[in-house]
Amino acid sequence: MNPIQIDPTKAFNEAVTMQRKLASGLKTLRSMDEVHFGVTDKEEVYREDKVVVYRFRGDKKPTAKTPTLIVYALVNRPYMVDLQEDKSLVRNLLAQGEDVYLIDWGYTDGADRWLNLDDYINGYIRRSVDAVAKNAGVKKINLLGICQGGAFSLCFSTIYPEKVRNLITMVTPVDFHTPDNMLSQWSRKIDIDLCVDTMGNISADMMNYTYLTLKPVRLFQQKYIGLVDILDNKDDMENFLRMEKWIFDSPDQAGEAFREFTRDFFQGNKLLKGGLKIGSKKVDLSTLKLPILNIFAEQDHLVPPAASRALADATASKDYTQIAFKGGHIGIYVSGRAQRDVPPAIHNWLAERDG
C-alpha cells in the first residue's frame, strides 16, 4: 500500500484553510497588545553596574528561613522563570513558602566588553549573595543556578562554601564533552581568541542563530508553519508572542567572559576535568560537600541530560539528589507539567534542609 494517500480534496481544503487563517491572522495580529511578562511583584535589594538583585513578593510571607537566590544564565533574560501568571517558577516557589531572590544581569554593552568570569562570579555573584544574606539576616543562602548560571553557581559554591547552605542546579552542563553535545562539538573548532578579538561582545543575533541551527528545520521553519494553526486565537497567539519575545530578547555576551567560558568550559571541559580557575580562585568540584539537587530535562537539545548527570560523581557531596524531568530545556519552566512538578520538588527538598 502506498504510505502517502493524500486526498486532493483534503489538500485543497488545507490550502483554503491556511489562506483563511492567514487572513484572519492579520486581524488578530493587528489587535494584539504588546505582550507582558514578569508577573510577580518584586523589590530591588541590590544594584551594581547593570546588575540588579530583586526579591519577589508573594501573597503570603515566606515560611522558609533561608532565602533562595536564582542565578540565571547570561544568555537570554531571566524573566523566563516568571513569564506569565500560569507559567511562573517564581510564583509557584513563593506559594510554597520560599523566599525568592533573582539576579538580573541586565543588557551588556560596549562598557562591559572586558568583564570576565572573575568579575561575574567572584564579583557580582559574591556581592549579590552577601546582599541577599544581609537582607534576610542570615549567614548562608540557597543558590538556584539555571543553565550557565548553574555552572556559575557550582563554581561559586566551591569557592565560597561558607556562604551557601544548599545548591540547586537546573539544566546545568557539567560535562561539556558528551558525544551528543552538538554545541560543544562545534565550539571546539572555533578560534575563540580570534572570534572575541574581532567581535568584542558577542552579538545576541549570532548566539540565537547558533542555537537555532541546532534544529534548523524545526526552529526556522516548522514552528512558524504551525503558527498558522493558532493565528485566529488571540490567547494562543499572545502566549506564542511572549515566548517569541523571550527567545529573541537576548543580551549580547561580554567578550572576555564569553572567551573564558568557551575556552575553559566548552573547549577545555575544566569544570569536570579540573584545572579551572576563576580569577585567582581554584575551582575543584571534588571539594564540594554541600547538599545538591540537580534537575535536568530528558529532551534537552541544548544541555543533553548526560552533560548534567555527570554532576552525580563529580562532587564530594553526601547529600546529592537528581531529578530527570520529562521535557525540554525551556519546557522545564513553562510547561504545564513543570508548573505541577518542579516547584514542589524544589520546595520539599529545601524544606528538609532549611535552617
Next chain:
Amino acid sequence: MFDFNARNPGMPDWTAMAQQYMDALKQASTGPAAAANPFGNVWPGAAAANPFMPVGNPFAGMANPFAAAPVNPFEAMTRAFAATDKSDGSSNSDVAERMAASMKNYFAMLQTMATAGMSEQASGAMGDKNMGDSNPWLDAMKNVAAAQGGENPLLSAFRDFGGNGAKGFEQMANQFMSSPAMADARAMLQLPTFGMSRERQEQVQQGFLALLDFQEKSKAYQTQMARAAQRGNQIFQTRLSTRSESDKPIDTPRAFYDFWVDAAEEGYAEVALSPEFSQAYGDYANAQMALRSHVQQETERTTGELGMPTRSEVNSIGKRLQELRREFRAANEAGTVAELHDEIASLRAEVKALRDGKAAANAPAQTASKAELGRSLRKETPRARKPVAKRASKRTPKAAHRSKSASKKVASAKAAASRESKDAKPASFAASIARFAEAAKTATKAESKATRSTKKSKKATRKSAAKS
C-alpha cells in the same frame, strides 16, 4: 460542456471548492488590510476569468493556486503584516516576517505536490501507484529544492531567517567584494610589492587572501549542509518504504511535511555531530572572523586618517578602565583604602589636638571631643593608669583586684578604639570620626570607673589602716 463530475462521481465538487477558495480570497481582500491586499497580485486577471471554472477536465482549466505568481502570497502577507504597526510604535511584524519566510518552503512544497497530485489525479493514477522511484509525491518532494531555484532547503531556511547573525557574513563579504578596497586589491595583486606602498599592498593582499579563504570555507560548509539534507532525504525515503501496513497512511500535506521534517532533522543531527561537519563549521566561522578582522583593520586605518577614534583605542581604554576598577575594588575590600582614611583621620585629630593645646587636654572627659580622639589615638594611655594600678596593688587584695579589673577595662576599651581605627571602612570620614568618638567615650567611661574604684580602694586602705 464536458461534465467531469458525471464521469467521475466519486470526485469532489471542484466548482464548490473553487468558490470556497475565492471566498477566502475575497475575505482577505476586504479585510483590514484591504488597502494593501496581500493577494491582489497573486493571480492577475483572476476576476475577469475565473480560473476555477471547469472547462472539460477541471484540472486542465484550473489555475494551480500554488503556481508561481508575480508576488508570493506569503511575501505579500508579510508586507501587510508589516503595516500592522500600532500607534504605540510596537509591531508584531517580526513574527509575521519570520512566519512568511518560513512558509516559503512549505508553500513551495505544496506547490510542487499540488502540481504532481493534480496531474496524477487527472490521469487517474493517484493512490494506486506502488511505492517506488516514480512515486509522484516523492518526485514532487525532490523537486521542492528545484522549485526554489535549486537551492538546498536547509540553507534556504537559514537564509530566510532574519537577523544580522545570519546575514552579516555574506553581506559583508559581498560588500567587500564590490568595495573600492577590493577593486584596489585586485589591481594591486598584479604588481610586485615594494617601495613606499609596500606595506599597504601587502595588507590588501592579505585581505584578498582572507576573502578567498572565506569563500573556500563557505563552500566546504555548504557541502556539509548539502550532505545533511541528502542524509535527511535518505532517512525520509527509508522510513516511507519501511512503514508497515498498520501504520496510518499520510493523508494531508501537513502530515507529509511533518514527516519530512522529522527525517530532515534526524539526518541533519547525524551529520552535524560528525567530525567533518564540526571541522567545516569551525573553519567557516574562523574564516569569517579573519575576514571581519581584516575589514575592521581597513576601516580603522581609514577612520584613523580622518582623525576619528578607532575601535582599538576604545578597546584599550575600556580594558584599562576595567583593570582599574578591579584593582580599586580589590584594594577597597582588602582595607588598604580604609587604612589610608584612618591615617588621615588620625593625623587630622592630632593636629587639632595640638592646636587646641591645654584647652583640649583639660576638656571634660565625657564630651569625647576630637581632642580626646586625638589623645586616644596617641600612645598616651598607660601614664594615667599605672600609678593607680601600682598604688592599688599595695592595698587590700580585694581593692587591688577591683583596681586591676578597672585597669583591664580601660585597656580593653582603648584597644577597641585602636581596632576601630584599623577596621574602619572608607565609607566617609565623618562616619570614622563618629566611631572613634564612640570608642573614646567608652574608654573615658572606663577610666572614670577606674578612678572611682581607686578612690574606693583608697578609702578601704585608710579604714584598714585605722583598724590596725
